[in-house]
Amino acid sequence: MAQTALKIGNNLKVSRWLRKYTIWMVLAAVVPAVFIWRSAVGQQPVIDTFSVIIFTLAFSTPITLGALSGTFSERSGVVNIAIEGMMLSGAYFGALFTKITGEIWIGFLAAIVVGGLLALFHGALSIYFRVDQIISGTVINIFAFGLTSFLHSLTKKTADATPSKLPSISFKVENTSFTLGFVTILGIVAIFVGHYVLFKTRWGLRTRAVGENPKAADTAGINVFKVRYINVVISGMLAGTAGTYFSLQVLGGFTEGMTVGTGFIALAAMIFGNWNPLNAWGAALIFGLCITADSLLQSWYGNITWLHTITQAIPYVVTIVVVAGVIGRSRPPAAVGTPYTKQ
Amino acid sequence: MASPAVTLETEKRNILAKIFRQLFIPLLGIITALIVGAIIIFISGFSPLQAYGGLWKGSFGDLEAINGTLATATPYMFTALAVVFAFRAGLFNIGAEGQIKIGAISAAWVGINVGGLPSFLAIPLTLAGGCLGGALWGAIPGALKAWSGAHEVITTIMLNYIATFITSWLVGADGPMKAPARMSQSDQIGENARIGTIVQGQPLHWGLVIGVTMALTVWFILYKTPLGLEIRTVGANPSAARYAGINLKFILLATMAIAGMLAGMAGSLEVMGSPGFRYRYNAALGSGYGFDSIAIALLAKNNPLAVIAAVILFGALKQGASQMQFDTVAADGRQLPGDLILMIQALVILFVAADQVLRWLYRIKAQGGEGVVLTRGWGKAE
Numbered sequence: 178m179a180q181t182a183l184k185i186g187n188n189l190k191v192s193r194w195l196r197k198y199t200i201w202m203v204l205a206a207v208v209p210a211v212f213i214w215r216s217a218v219g220q221q222p223v224i225d226t227f228s229v230i231i232f233t234l235a236f237s238t239p240i241t242l243g244a245l246s247g248t249f250s251e252r253s254g255v256v257n258i259a260i261e262g263m264m265l266s267g268a269y270f271g272a273l274f275t276k277i278t279g280e281i282w283i284g285f286l287a288a289i290v291v292g293g294l295l296a297l298f299h300g301a302l303s304i305y306f307r308v309d310q311i312i313s314g315t316v317i318n319i320f321a322f323g324l325t326s327f328l329h330s331l332t333k334k335t336a337d338a339t340p341s342k343l344p345s346i347s348f349k350v351e352n353t354s355f356t357l358g359f360v361t362i363l364g365i366v367a368i369f370v371g372h373y374v375l376f377k378t379r380w381g382l383r384t385r386a387v388g389e390n391p392k393a394a395d396t397a398g399i400n401v402f403k404v405r406y407i408n409v410v411i412s413g414m415l416a417g418t419a420g421t422y423f424s425l426q427v428l429g430g431f432t433e434g435m436t437v438g439t440g441f442i443a444l445a446a447m448i449f450g451n452w453n454p455l456n457a458w459g460a461a462l463i464f465g466l467c468i469t470a471d472s473l474l475q476s477w478y479g480n481i482t483w484l485h486t487i488t489q490a491i492p493y494v495v496t497i498v499v500v501a502g503v504i505g506r507s508r509p510p511a512a513v514g515t516p517y518t519k520q
Numbered sequence: 521m522a523s524p525a526v527t528l529e530t531e532k533r534n535i536l537a538k539i540f541r542q543l544f545i546p547l548l549g550i551i552t553a554l555i556v557g558a559i560i561i562f563i564s565g566f567s568p569l570q571a572y573g574g575l576w577k578g579s580f581g582d583l584e585a586i587n588g589t590l591a592t593a594t595p596y597m598f599t600a601l602a603v604v605f606a607f608r609a610g611l612f613n614i615g616a617e618g619q620i621k622i623g624a625i626s627a628a629w630v631g632i633n634v635g636g637l638p639s640f641l642a643i644p645l646t647l648a649g650g651c652l653g654g655a656l657w658g659a660i661p662g663a664l665k666a667w668s669g670a671h672e673v674i675t676t677i678m679l680n681y682i683a684t685f686i687t688s689w690l691v692g693a694d695g696p697m698k699a700p701a702r703m704s705q706s707d708q709i710g711e712n713a714r715i716g717t718i719v720q721g722q723p724l725h726w727g728l729v730i731g732v733t734m735a736l737t738v739w740f741i742l743y744k745t746p747l748g749l750e751i752r753t754v755g756a757n758p759s760a761a762r763y764a765g766i767n768l769k770f771i772l773l774a775t776m777a778i779a780g781m782l783a784g785m786a787g788s789l790e791v792m793g794s795p796g797f798r799y800r801y802n803a804a805l806g807s808g809y810g811f812d813s814i815a816i817a818l819l820a821k822n823n824p825l826a827v828i829a830a831v832i833l834f835g836a837l838k839q840g841a842s843q844m845q846f847d848t849v850a851a852d853g854r855q856l857p858g859d860l861i862l863m864i865q866a867l868v869i870l871f872v873a874a875d876q877v878l879r880w881l882y883r884i885k886a887q888g889g890e891g892v893v894l895t896r897g898w899g900k901a902e
Contacts, residue, residue: 438677482689486685497664
């Protein structure tokens with residue numbers, strides 16, 4: 178009897194472990210699979226495998242930063258569906274300031290500042306005014322889209338093309354060169370720093386306490402409002418940084434609505450990763466991998482429309498399947514979405 | 521002791537006062553949004569009078585403009601109801617875009633294949649096809665939520681993208697429903713499956729009347745039927761609803777299916793009646809409806825009857841934008857970008873749906889029980 182119980186207990190533990198690391202196992206399986214497949218069809222396996230890795234890292238960058246942005250805000254108890262709007266504003270003002278000043282790092286800083294300012298507005302609405310956070314986020318999204326398009330037309334599309342792009346690291350594999358952008362590397366660093374901050378520092382503990390049980394945190398002497406404000410602003414700055422990937426890293430300029438819903442994909446990655454930065458990164462990588470599959474399959478096999486449709490749809494189907502089946506009921510921070518009122 | 525006549529009089533006054541109270545904040549909010557908009561216009565170097573003149577002219581200036589405004593508003597009537605209906609069960613339906621697209625393409629498929637049937641059969645059949653398509657697409661997130669707890673915000677957004685990919689493949693290059701020699705469009709549906717426009721040569725079609733009817737129907741379902749009570753109970757407190765013996769899974773599934781059906785109806789009617797789409801499915805149909813519809817639902821404060829007013833305001837802003845852009849020219853020949861309207865929309869939502877800010881601005885004391893609660897966090901089905 179006792180042994181059977183132990184066995185079941187162990188099985189449960191294994192399945193929990195499986196669930197926890199599914200994302201990473203899927204990702205780990207991809208690299209050898211691509212290698213074997215490309216060798217089998219007589220292509221360049223090393224180069225193709227590297228392409229998959231580098232493309233995946235690059236395409237997942239804004240999703241990674243966006244997911245981290247959402248994690249910070251939500252761990253402190255504030256829903257942030259305005260990531261998309263903050264990203265778009267970051268992309269626009271980053272390009273605009275780069276164009277005006279001619280200095281890319283000023284543009285980069287401007288993007289972060291604008292993201293932070295929008296987040297401060299979100300914070301004021303949802304923390305001070307206790308406006309419903311979904312309404313506040315929707316307002317910011319619509320406003321950001323309107324504002325960036327409005328200013329872009331008004332300034333005769335000044336931010337169309339920036340004089341330079343953010344730097345990137347190049348390296349060669351078998352005489353084929355690959356590049357990793359600055360924002361991509363920053364995103365990876367941010368994930369690890371974010372994870373450390375949230376789970377290993379006093380600030381992280383306070384953040385999580387405020388997100389789980391603000392009343393208890395308040396009783397313990399933590400300033401709930403301050404913790405929430407700061408985390409929401411951090412969230413906005415991260416989203417602004419994510420925006421620079423589009424305008425300053427990839428395109429070198431701004432086009433209207435250029436973030437095309439990445440902010441929402443990032444939210445999906447955040448939930449998918451269970452409000453944990455490392456797992457959220459894994460989820461973002463899976464999205465990046467699917468976008469990579471789409472573009473690499475096209476360059477390897479040409480544009481077959483039905484194949485294109487399927488590869489385009491895969492990330493979204495995968496998300497649904499994972500959110501529904503593998504991870505199942507995820508557990509968000511308990512106080513997320515509820516404004517705190519001091520008694 | 522008061523005489524019956526006096527009681528009646530007080531009653532009447534109370535109703536008037538109630539109506540005034542309910543309209544006061546939204547109207548003040550819209551006016552405030554327009555004032556802030558005017559300031560933005562002025563700072564940008566344009567004349568607010570000119571801009572708002574153009575906006576009015578383009579949206580309500582003459583019969584043609586009014587017709588255009590109502591035609592723009594028509595599909596939003598249904599999609600906003602789809603959001604409101606789901607909100608009432610505590611479900612955040614961002615999926616109107618996918619549901620309208622799937623509904624429209626299903627209706628187009630039925631409409632193309634109903635050749636030979638008389639109109640009185642072909643029209644309901646096509647509409648039913650679209651409704652079924654939308655309902656099935658809407659039921660997916662409902663079922664996922666009910667049986668696995670997958671959060672509908674994620675699943676509906678994902679299903680929007682999937683719907684876009686599927687439909688644009690169907691009518692894209694090599695797509696099975698592509699019209700010969702025409703990209704991103706299906707064939708025209710049969711003459712017998714089309715519904716007419718209200719005024720000859722104008723875009724407004726009879727879908728508007730159906731839309732108003734649906735607003736009343738949704739209101740009736742929500743507030744006058746047992747199903748509506750169950751839906752609202754689930755929305756107010758899922759755990760209590762379960763404890764009271766309500767079948768939570770069924771309610772979640774049914775709510776999302778009905779919401780999807782409403783959006784699907786919008787898509788069908790656009791294919792069947794809108795001269796703009798020339799009785800075809802076009803890949804442009806329904807794009808952006810997901811978030812616009814949420815905006816309208818917020819503006820209507822989640823009230824199915826207020827949706828009617830909110831969509832007309834939204835339709836007017838959308839319709840009047842191009843006239844405003846055309847009419848408002850600065851001294852140096854620049855035109856006022858029409859994207860200003862988006863900012864005004866955002867401000868209207870801010871001041872109307874989140875009236876705390878407005879009350880703070882004008883130092884109005886809060887009246888009890890008027891706030892909207894939409895967010896209860898993620899993934900908490902119960």
